[in-house]
Amino acid sequence: MVGIDGGGRADAHDDAPGPRTHQDPPGRTPEATAANLAADTTLPNDLVALMVMHGEAYWKYAHLHLGDADAADDLVDDVFADLAAHWDVVLRQENAGEYCWGVLRATVDDALVGLARPSAFTSAAFTVAMNGAREAFRALESGIGLFAAIGDLPERQHDAVVLTYVLDYPIVTAARIMGITKGGVYSLRRDARRRLAAALDLDEQTAEKAEEQ
Structure with a gap:
């Protein structure tokens, strides 16, 4: 996965x-x-x-x-x-x-x-996001490739992105779910953003502004 x-x-x-x-x-x-x-x-x-x-x-x-x-x-x-x-x-x-x-x-x-099959995450997350994700998340969308890239993130970064962007939980709630601090979630998302920007050939500064919207 x-x-x-x-x-x-x-x-x-x-x-x-x-x-x-x-x-x-x-x-x-x-x-x-x-x-x-x-x-x-x-x-x-x-x-x-x-x-x-x-x-x-x-x-x-x-x-x-x-x-x-x-x-x-x-x-x-x-x-x-x-x-x-x-x-x-x-x-x-x-x-x-x-x-x-x-x-x-x-x-x-x-x-x-x-x-004996891979995760259904890529297609499922695409459907969820397109049905009502935040505009900041859509600003990072680059076709279904974004969701495939999220699926390839290291697991803790993956979880932070899934909980806050795909499932739209507030940072504090995601932190409680994962059993870590708010700062930990922010740090994981920051590292994830860098990886996603590189994977999708996006400018990291643009991706950071999109996340902050």
Whole structure:
């Protein structure tokens, strides 16, 4: 899907639980998925809070890459169920929020490997962006090549761009979802902008002005 920039989850999440397979009823919304799991009073309070706050974002991210709403439902169910089963591992992490986000990413990667196909991100993101992205994002648009270039970004840069530009989350919300600081998101986007400008043969100054609009 996307590369690892050295600060990604390949090492940080070696002990992360892997995806599980089960069948759930179709037609659920991401909100219902999180609500159903959160209704289990045996779950740790911190995990319930994570599901309520970020369950929809996890689902949207998975949907972009899997290209299938039901598959995204199942995957997010599995992520939260496995986090619950290994909550002692989560609590040992220096940054639990960043770790949980890494588990989601690892599970998406593993699901794509299991399906033996690439991420659906390029076409899915193009559709989402053209249906209502910010003008600043459209100013950087250079055909579907932009979205292919975003898919090739190092994973943390990719996530920052996807959450703030494609899914249109505010910087502070994206930071909470990824488990990093606002400054970290700004830094990742700045590095991503440079890479995208180079990949698309754009003037970086023009790209920077477009982002600031």
